[in-house]
Amino acid sequence: MKKILFILFLVLAGAQTYCQTKINGNVVDVKGNPIVGVNIYLEGTYDGTMSDENGSFEFSTSETGTQKLRCSFISYETKIILKKVSEMKGLKIKLREDVSSLDAVVLAAGTFNAGDNSKVTALKPLDVVTTASALGDPIAAFQTMPGTSTVAEDGRLFVRGGTAEETQIFIDGIRVFTPYAASANNTPTRGRYSPFLFDGMTFSTGGYSAEYGQALSGVLLLNTINTPEQEKTDIGIMSVGGAVGNTQIWCANSLSVNTSYINLKPYLNVFEDRNKWVQPFQVVAGEAVYRRSFSNGLLKLYTAFDSTNFELIQEDINVEEGISFKLKNHNFYLNSSYKGVLSANWSVLAGLSFTAANSAYAISKSEIENKEESIHAKLKFNRFFSNRFQVSFGADYFLTDFDEFYKEEHISEVAYGFQNKFGAVYGEFNVFFSKSLALKGGIRAGYHRFFERLKISPRVSLAYKTAENSQVSLAYGDFYQNPTNAILKFEQDLKTPKSQHYIVNYQYNNDGKILRTELYAKKYLNLVKYDTELPQYNSHYTSNGTGYAKGLDVFWRDNKSIKNVDYWFSYSYLDSQRDFKNYEKKAQPNFVNKHNISLVAKYWLEDWKSQVGLSYNFASGRTYTDPNKQGFLNQKTKAYHSLSLNWAYLISQQKILYFSLNNALGTKNINGYQFANNANDFGQFEKRALRPAADRFFFVGFFWTISEKGTDNQLDKL
Amino acid sequence: MKKIMTILVLSMSLTLTAQGTYEKGMQKAFGFWSSGKTTEAANLFERISSAEKNNWLPLYYAAQVRVLSSFGLKDETVITANLKAAQKNIDQAFEISNNNAELLVLQALLHTVWVAFDGATYGPKLSGTVYGLYAKAHKIAPNNPRVVYAKAEWEMGGAKFFGKDITPFCKDIQRSLELFATFELETPFHPNWGKERAEQIANDCK
Numbered sequence: 001m002k003k004i005l006f007i008l009f010l011v012l013a014g015a016q017t018y019c020q021t022k023i024n025g026n027v028v029d030v031k032g033n034p035i036v037g038v039n040i041y042l043e044g045t046y047d048g049t050m051s052d053e054n055g056s057f058e059f060s061t062s063e064t065g066t067q068k069l070r071c072s073f074i075s076y077e078t079k080i081i082l083k084k085v086s087e088m089k090g091l092k093i094k095l096r097e098d099v100s101s102l103d104a105v106v107l108a109a110g111t112f113n114a115g116d117n118s119k120v121t122a123l124k125p126l127d128v129v130t131t132a133s134a135l136g137d138p139i140a141a142f143q144t145m146p147g148t149s150t151v152a153e154d155g156r157l158f159v160r161g162g163t164a165e166e167t168q169i170f171i172d173g174i175r176v177f178t179p180y181a182a183s184a185n186n187t188p189t190r191g192r193y194s195p196f197l198f199d200g201m202t203f204s205t206g207g208y209s210a211e212y213g214q215a216l217s218g219v220l221l222l223n224t225i226n227t228p229e230q231e232k233t234d235i236g237i238m239s240v241g242g243a244v245g246n247t248q249i250w251c252a253n254s255l256s257v258n259t260s261y262i263n264l265k266p267y268l269n270v271f272e273d274r275n276k277w278v279q280p281f282q283v284v285a286g287e288a289v290y291r292r293s294f295s296n297g298l299l300k301l302y303t304a305f306d307s308t309n310f311e312l313i314q315e316d317i318n319v320e321e322g323i324s325f326k327l328k329n330h331n332f333y334l335n336s337s338y339k340g341v342l343s344a345n346w347s348v349l350a351g352l353s354f355t356a357a358n359s360a361y362a363i364s365k366s367e368i369e370n371k372e373e374s375i376h377a378k379l380k381f382n383r384f385f386s387n388r389f390q391v392s393f394g395a396d397y398f399l400t401d402f403d404e405f406y407k408e409e410h411i412s413e414v415a416y417g418f419q420n421k422f423g424a425v426y427g428e429f430n431v432f433f434s435k436s437l438a439l440k441g442g443i444r445a446g447y448h449r450f451f452e453r454l455k456i457s458p459r460v461s462l463a464y465k466t467a468e469n470s471q472v473s474l475a476y477g478d479f480y481q482n483p484t485n486a487i488l489k490f491e492q493d494l495k496t497p498k499s500q501h502y503i504v505n506y507q508y509n510n511d512g513k514i515l516r517t518e519l520y521a522k523k524y525l526n527l528v529k530y531d532t533e534l535p536q537y538n539s540h541y542t543s544n545g546t547g548y549a550k551g552l553d554v555f556w557r558d559n560k561s562i563k564n565v566d567y568w569f570s571y572s573y574l575d576s577q578r579d580f581k582n583y584e585k586k587a588q589p590n591f592v593n594k595h596n597i598s599l600v601a602k603y604w605l606e607d608w609k610s611q612v613g614l615s616y617n618f619a620s621g622r623t624y625t626d627p628n629k630q631g632f633l634n635q636k637t638k639a640y641h642s643l644s645l646n647w648a649y650l651i652s653q654q655k656i657l658y659f660s661l662n663n664a665l666g667t668k669n670i671n672g673y674q675f676a677n678n679a680n681d682f683g684q685f686e687k688r689a690l691r692p693a694a695d696r697f698f699f700v701g702f703f704w705t706i707s708e709k710g711t712d713n714q715l716d717k718l
Numbered sequence: 719m720k721k722i723m724t725i726l727v728l729s730m731s732l733t734l735t736a737q738g739t740y741e742k743g744m745q746k747a748f749g750f751w752s753s754g755k756t757t758e759a760a761n762l763f764e765r766i767s768s769a770e771k772n773n774w775l776p777l778y779y780a781a782q783v784r785v786l787s788s789f790g791l792k793d794e795t796v797i798t799a800n801l802k803a804a805q806k807n808i809d810q811a812f813e814i815s816n817n818n819a820e821l822l823v824l825q826a827l828l829h830t831v832w833v834a835f836d837g838a839t840y841g842p843k844l845s846g847t848v849y850g851l852y853a854k855a856h857k858i859a860p861n862n863p864r865v866v867y868a869k870a871e872w873e874m875g876g877a878k879f880f881g882k883d884i885t886p887f888c889k890d891i892q893r894s895l896e897l898f899a900t901f902e903l904e905t906p907f908h909p910n911w912g913k914e915r916a917e918q919i920a921n922d923c924k
Contacts, residue, residue: 039761041768046739048765050758070768075799102795126842229846230853511794559838566838604838609880652880 024058025091027051027071030434035073035095043068043080061085075101077387099432100387105465107430107440109475109505109518110207112145112555113200122514122555122568123203128195131600132615132644132660135699138201139180139191142220144598146553146570147205147518150619150640151591152692153671155188156180158591159205160522161549161576162217162499165484169220170212172300172337175376175398177355181283182308182329184275186671187693192306192331194258197289199225205553206501206520207475210426210442210459211380213396216481216499216524224289226298228254232707236260239700240267241283252293259286273694276322279311297340304333311362317676317688319364326362331355349380349394370404372485393427402485416537418488423447428459436465446480448496455480455496469510475503483528487535495526495543512560522549527580547578547586567601587633590672593619593640609650617642624672627685641667654705662697669695740770744907747779756787764807774815775907781807782824788831797835804828819859820909823868826851830872848872863897864909866890867916874919888923891916 027038034055041048047061061067067085072078076095081088097104112122127134127141134140139157142148149158156164169179171193183189200223212219228247236243241262248255265280285306292299311326337351353376360369380394403417428442440461447454459477466472480496482488500523508515527545532538557568574594579586588594597618604611621636629635646660663669669692675685743766751759760783767776784804791797805828811821826848832840833848852869859865870890877884898913 037757037761039764041765043768044771046743046766046769048768050761072764074803075795098799102798124839126839229850650880652882653876 020060020062021064021085021088022058022060023047023069023085023088023091024056025088025093027055027057027073027093027095029076030094030096035076038071038073038076038093038095040069040071042085043070071095096388097435098387099435099438101435103468104432104435105438105463105471106507107438107461107463107473108471108507108516109461109463109473109503110204110501110520112142112203112205122516122557123201125195125199125201127600128201130602130611130613130646130648132613132646133600133617133642133662134615135190135660135662136195137190138193138195138198138222139220141195142201142203144568144570144600144615144617145203145205146555146572146596146598147218148572148596149574149591149593150596150617151622151671152640152642152669153186153188153690154591155183155190157218157220159218160520160551161547161574161578161589161592162522163589163591166215166217166481166499167220168212168215168218169222171222171302171335171353172224172351173211173221173349173380174335174337174351174353174378175214176333176335176353177372177374177376177400178331178333178357181306182327182331182359184281184310184312184325184327184693185314186275186690187281192285192333193222193304194287197224197287197302198222205518206522207459207461207477207503209440210428210444210457211392211394213424213426213444213446213457213479214398214422214481216479216497217522224300224302226300227291227293228256230707232705234258235704235706237702238262239698240264254291255288257286257288260284271694271696271698274315274691275693276313277310278313278324279309279326281308281310283308294340296342297338299338300336302333302335304331306331315688317674317686318678323364324362328360330358332357345384347382347384349378349382351378352376365409367407368404370402372400372402374398374400388432390430391428394425396422396424396426398422400485402489404489414537416489418485418492420482420488421448422482436471438463446496448482453496455498470506470508473503473505473507475501475505477501487528487530487541490535490537490539491541494528494541497527497543497545498525499523500525512558514555514557516553516555518553520549520551520553522576524548524578524580527578529580530582533582545578545580545583547576547580549574549576551575564604564606565601567599569600570596570598572596584632588623590623590633593622595620611648613646613648615644617644622672625675626673626687627675637670637672640669640671641665642669643667654707656703658699658701658703660699662699663695666695740766740773741907744776744779747776751779751783756783759783760803767807767810772814774811774818774821775905777807777811777814778821778824778909780804781811781828785824785828785831789834791835794835797831801828801831817858819855819862819865822851822855822858823864826855826868826872845876861897863894863901863916864912866897867894867912867919870894871915871919884923888920891920891923895920 027035029035036051036053036055038051040051040057042061042063045063047059047063049057049059051057063085065084066082069081069088070078071093073095075098077098079093079095122145123141128138129136131141131144142157147160151158154164157167158164159167169176179191180189181192202221205218208219228249231249232247234245241260243258243260245258262283263280268277268280283306287304290301308329309327313322313324316323333355335353337349339349341347355374357372377397378394380392382390382392384390400420406414424444424446426442426444430440432438442459444457445454457478457480461473461475463471463473479499482496483494502521503518505518524547526543527547529542529545530539551572551574554571559566574592576588576592577586578589600615602611602613619640621639623633624635624637625633626635642663643665644662645664649657651657670689672690673687674690675687679685743762747759747762750762760780763776763780767780770776781804784800788797788800808821808825829844829848833844852872855865856869870887874884874887877887894916898916903910
């Protein structure tokens with residue numbers, strides 16, 4: 001027994017003292033400064049400690065052999081040292097800063113982020129629905145950012161002297177072919193897709209990633225929500241229609257369905273506009289999102305259908321009784337994507353979108369019907385080497401099949417169209433040299449069947465942090481985009497239009513305040529020219545068009561200085577001339593404003609549970625050609641002003657009442673002029689001002705969310 | 719026989735020391751925490767978790783220290799870094815113990831830090847998520863006093879904001895107090911907080 005006790009004593013004592021090895025060392029940052037508070041321990045054991053104010057540490061362990069010593073500290077990269085315990089003495093450990101931390105440099109040239117994951121957020125997802133002038137349209141919300149022009153009668157995004165077609169829209173990385181709803185002339189269009197589907201948005205006005213092609217001026221990237229929060233039913237009753245939505249969640253699946261019906265007839269009965277409506281604007285729309293999460297990935301299936309029709313008689317200076325215009329449009333869109341993790345360092349994105357659009361127009365006595373079917377297939381791989389270095393590469397395939405039929409009295413039907421196949425591959429890397437210096441470089445190669453040519457576009461972007469809260473970015477890129485459908489349906493033997501972007505960006509970001517200024521220059525080559533008023537089957541087409549744009553964009557946002565007030569201010573200076581389409585010579589196009597100003601402010605009234613907002617938009621005049629005077633695009637309209645107001649009243653957590661009034665002051669804006677084809681008796685060409693259909697627009701909506709005792713509301717749906 | 723005895727005693731004493739290390743470690747970490755040394759506490763909890771591969775508690779506390787110490791901070795960079803580390807702890811803990819109501823409550827608390835930091839930005843964005851987490855926790859453990867109390871406090875905040883009646887939530891708080899009174903801890907280190915706060919709210923209800 002004594003023997004047992006003795007052995008036991010030995011063993012126990014041994015366990016305490018036997019083989020205790022001391023581990024010690026010192027932790028410093030890249031500059032050699034000690035780091036205090038680093039957690040240092042042998043993985044899988046209790047043995048460890050924390051570095052002191054000199055960065056020194058020491059602890060004992062009974063472990064032997066080769067072990068993993070883990071050194072981790074918030075905002076630094078974790079370091080693991082694999083060594084024999086006996087050799088872990090006098091260690092000199094250098095930790096590198098975590099480049100994904102909030103105060104690290106960002107590749108910012110050309111880009112505005114709207115999302116919670118972005119470090120510098122110029123526009124928050126909620127802004128889309130709380131900006132007075134936007135009326136819940138993401139496109140309209142981005143029009144308050146600098147770099148966009150005010151083309152009030154159009155409604156699409158015009159970026160830095162580019163036409164609307166030069167800015168492409170992507171949902172979950174997959175191209176949207178027909179992003180804008182059908183609308184009558186002189187009535188601005190809206191985006192087809194409801195804002196509440198998205199939780200992250202990036203708007204780039206130049207110098208964007210090699211991942212995105214077929215856009216000469218800009219890209220708008222919309223990301224759909226990954227997982228809805230709860231099951232609910234949404235009901236919206238509006239002055240212009242109604243909407244119902246429902247979300248169901250089961251296991252790893254979720255399904256959201258929304259339907260809406262918009263009819264402007266009751267509104268137009270009360271507030272008449274300048275058009276003579278035969279059949280007021282009417283849209284039936286439905287969309288559904290199905291999501292399924294797998295252990296290593298997420299599948300999203302988004303599908304939308306809408307059907308629009310209207311008929312009206314529009315004023316025309318050459319036709320006294322006006323021109324009748326009738327449109328029926330059906331649009332189907334399917335977007336499927338799978339995002340998955342393949343292994344610890346590899347991830348994949350595979351996506352496919354399909355669009356089928358059908359429009360039937362009746363304009364005066366002619367009838368035009370067109371059908372577009374487009375596909376975008378995409379595959380992208382991402383290799384993660386570290387926080388500091390990532391590589392991605394992928395391939396795109398686009399297919400568009402376009403057919404048009406033209407019918408007129410006494411003329412038999414004419415059919416024409418084209419099929420456009422286009423493939424591209426790209427590769428890109430992202431490298432952080434330190435917390436203050438980052439570089440992104442990429443290359444994209446596109447091959448076009450028509451043009452039988454390989455087009456290579458390099459893109460590069462560099463960012464350097466100049467001080468704690470400020471940084472400078474540079475970007476350069478070449479961009480190619482095929483001519484639009486309007487041209488391709490008649491002529492395909494053309495060069496690919498090209499643009500080059502040069503960007504210098506300075507950004508200051510501190511405590512709720514963002515200042516962003518950007519200088520840019522842009523060059524256009526191979527723009528399409530033709531010799532008729534509009535592109536026609538018998539026009540003569542060339543690729544000799546050129547153009548340039550240069551300017552300055554300023555953005556300021558502040559949500560801290562004034563209590564309960566969040567505001568932003570954008571100013572854009574744009575100098576752009578082009579010689580394209582049927583231009584006689586290089587001139588400032590009519591979609592360009594030299595000066596653009598936007599001011600958006602929101603004020604939260606605590607006692608009233610209300611948010612009131614205003615947005616003011618100023619744009620200097622746009623060019624037009626006055627045939628009574630010498631020259632081409634020789635005149636400018638007067639400046640554009642619009643002040644919009646809104647008021648969101650939260651009746652309860654789930655009920656919201658919303659009012660908005662666009663162009664509250666009723667400013668009589670003029671978008672341009674139409675001149676008579678023939679001179680009158682005095683040798684003058686008479687003119688007609690192109691005005692918006694209505695000066696003001698008034699909207700009231702009541703939104704009600706029903707969820708199990710929920711707190712959710714549709715503030716994000718307005 | 720003697721040999722068997724030796725081995726038996728030996729192995730018993732060894733398990734006892736292992737148990738002791740965990741308890742000592744946890745106690746030491748709680749000591750750091752109660753004396754305001756949050757970095758030390760979080761670091762130690764994290765070290766314990768590295769040895770206790772199948773125990774979610776050290777990770778739970780490492781995250782909780784980081785979440786609670788982030789309330790009231792003004793520097794977004796620091797909050798982001800803290801909560802990123804806390805989120806990592808919570809994610810790891812969920813891998814050990816899926817469908818854990820206590821972890822769901824902690825996750826909700828983490829989001830609440832953002833709502834408290836900037837209500838205008840994060841309130842509309844995260845309130846649904848937070849509610850969803852409490853609802854899920856309530857489904858799993860309807861009689862966990864912390865779940866009942868935390869859910870009620872969150873809902874009460876919303877009701878107060880909209881000037882609604884808070885009595886139904888006062889009832890829930892009252893119920894949580896009854897549950898707190900009879901709540902049995904699985905181990906001495908299982909989460910056991912919330913009673914004082916619930917009592918305080920119950921007082922305000924009167």
